[in-house]
Amino acid sequence: MEIEAIDATTGYAGFFADDQRAIKRGAKRDGFVYEGEPVTDGFEAIRQAGEALLVDVELADGTVGRGDCAAVQYSGAGGRDPLFRAEEYAPVVTGPVADALRGRDARRFLENAEAIERLRIDGEKLHTAIRYGVSQALLSAAARAEGTTRTDVLADALETEPASDPIPVFGQSGDDRYANAEKMIVKGVPVLPHGLINSAEKLGPDGGGLLEYVAWLAERALELGSEGYEPRFHVDVYGTIGDLFGRPYDRAEVVDYFYAIEEAAAPFSIQIEGPMDAGSREAQIEAMVELRDGLRDAGVDVPIVADEWCNTLADVQAFVDAGAADLVQVKTPDLGGIHRSGRAVRYCEGTNTEAYLGGTCNETATSARACAHVALATDAAQTLAKPGMGFDEGYMLVENEMRRTIARRERAAERTSTDAETGAESDSESGEVSADD
Structure with a gap:
């Protein structure tokens, strides 16, 4: 064609x-x-x-x-x-x-x-x-x-085997970080709420604003979540933690702050995206390795997520090779061709880094649906609800596209199985032997 x-x-x-x-x-x-x-x-x-x-x-x-x-x-x-x-x-x-x-x-x-x-x-x-x-x-x-x-x-x-269940969707709240987080909890969203902590004011002068918000998230998840609901918190801080503390990131003051984040999120897990913005890819990798090593040595269980300076396929590979993050965001519009996002997810296979198929609120319904297929085809660790900052619309688009696709693939597999059985019965009745026998 x-x-x-x-x-x-x-x-x-x-x-x-x-x-x-x-x-x-x-x-x-x-x-x-x-x-x-x-x-x-x-x-x-x-x-x-x-x-x-x-x-x-x-x-x-x-x-x-x-x-x-x-x-x-x-x-x-x-x-x-x-x-x-x-x-x-x-x-x-x-x-x-x-x-x-x-x-x-x-x-x-x-x-x-x-x-x-x-x-x-x-x-x-x-x-x-x-x-x-x-x-x-x-x-x-x-x-x-x-x-x-x-x-x-x-x-x-x-050359992948697609996922048979929807990929966990990560909801983004925008600045309406309280009401939208509650919406996510009521709907049972598996990863939430992004939070948009993109300024020193939102982080708080001593980081206290973030700690208060995370503690509130945990409280509301317990109050509003259905029985058995165990979300993973994911907050993007846009480098503000790095701006607050500075290097070295493996020192006790920084590690203790991340431990406080872990405690505030309890009994739920939490991961922090973009803890610092070091100004270049090489500096960012070095800084994140330093922080990750410090957290691991102290037994602090707060995974860190690469975003800034992790834009292209080569960038993703560099962060993964250096062990600079627990998750890398594959920021789909920044990689160019959509197949390159798929390759970036695949590059994480067999490593200690998981792939978060992300993107941006500034996309469209068409690109969001396309990315749902990348997530399914590569079995990514999580994928972003997009576009927009209203949460509900993006979550509906991505979740429903995955569910519809899985159902279609299941129906196709059932038809193939039925056709094969019918063909085998027909061959048996005619005295012929099928290729599978």
Whole structure:
């Protein structure tokens, strides 16, 4: 089934793009937006509407595969690609990208996605958002051409055995960290609440704000959770703990603070994302190894999660090889092609590091559903509820996509089994011997 055309339409992402550097420097909130001037290149305001580029891959029979180009909320920070402007990049998709794909066999997903990874314009790689969205559309087109699920197409490409149960979903609360956390507890979300502790004010002058919040989480989980509910807490602190304490991170003061976090979360487990932002990949790895060693030596059971400076497939591999984290976030829009996110998850297999298939609130329903198939195909440790910061919508999208896909695969397996049994009975009645006998 040949690819006949590639179309691109500008649209909206599920949240906003924020200038993280300006926020960490103390930009004050003014209602929903921020006061002051942006400091990161490409931003016209500290907070501005998220953009998406909606990609359609049209096949010869008229069917269409869809994908959405989108970038992370904190674009341009921590070594990431710059702010994504959909109108600016639309001609790239309808021009060079379309030229590279037109006439190709849609069933050859991996070959087609890799062709886009190799494509250069003026010697430069395509923006990660373009590679991300176009690869989603190629995945959708391949599944339609093959008459199968996107999970199965990815599993074949990555040589994996898909998960038979939904991957644990990680809910993100946004700034409404209390009400949304309660929603998660009532719905029995397995990993929660993200918390968005992205400023010194939220962490508290001595870290006490975080400790109070974690203790509140544990209390509400016990009060509101159903019988047997054992969530895993996961809080993203955006480097603020590192800003508070500084190096060395294996000293008693820091380790004791993490022990206090563990105690506040009891009887539940907790993991901390982005404990520091050291300014480069090498420095971040060194700092996280130092912290992880200190926690392990002291017997403090608070896993740490890599996010800042862990953007590309090569970055994920470097963090895993160094043993710098208990989990690495595979931040899907930052890796480019969606198959590369799958490879990043697979790289964690057989190591002491688990893979958290993440992403950003600033994606779309289309990209969120595509990532649900990556999670299933690779059996990731956890996956993010996205897009948006309202929690309910993103959780519904990701959880339901996984459940629907698992049910479809189970029905297909049952039909195959029934057909095989019927064929064997028919062969027996006709006196023929089946190939399985």
